[in-house]
Amino acid sequence: MKRLIAFFLALVCLLGLVGCSFVVREQQLMYDGEIYYYNEMGFVDELPDAYEQVGTVKQTSDSKKPTEDFHGCRVVVGQNVYAADDHPFEIYLEFESGYAKFTTLPAA
Numbered sequence: 001m002k003r004l005i006a007f008f009l010a011l012v013c014l015l016g017l018v019g020c021s022f023v024v025r026e027q028q029l030m031y032d033g034e035i036y037y038y039n040e041m042g043f044v045d046e047l048p049d050a051y052e053q054v055g056t057v058k059q060t061s062d063s064k065k066p067t068e069d070f071h072g073c074r075v076v077v078g079q080n081v082y083a084a085d086d087h088p089f090e091i092y093l094e095f096e097s098g099y100a101k102f103t104t105l106p107a108a
Helices: 002-020
Strands: 028-031 034-044 052-056 059-061 071-073 080-083 090-095 098-103
Touching: 028 080, 028 090, 034 090
Parallel strands: 059 071
Antiparallel strands: 028 034, 028 071, 034 098, 052 080, 080 090, 090 098
């Protein structure tokens, strides 16, 4: 009986420790109060027409979802952010080799 209780307590402690380490798996950025997600399908060499720089990534974390504009997950501080008035559900982040499209819909 003591072994069963010890095993149960060890299991509860292990699950508790695993639950404390949250890792965001997808790239995200908050802009204009919305979280935008990269779905790994929207990478282009040149920025589409009508997109203008609206800011840069200010803070990033791999363990916390963004809660303020220009804060992100799995992105790099200093990356330029581009938006267009006629495409309110899309933004682009600049990389060395092109631009990644982020949308307000997470990848399925």
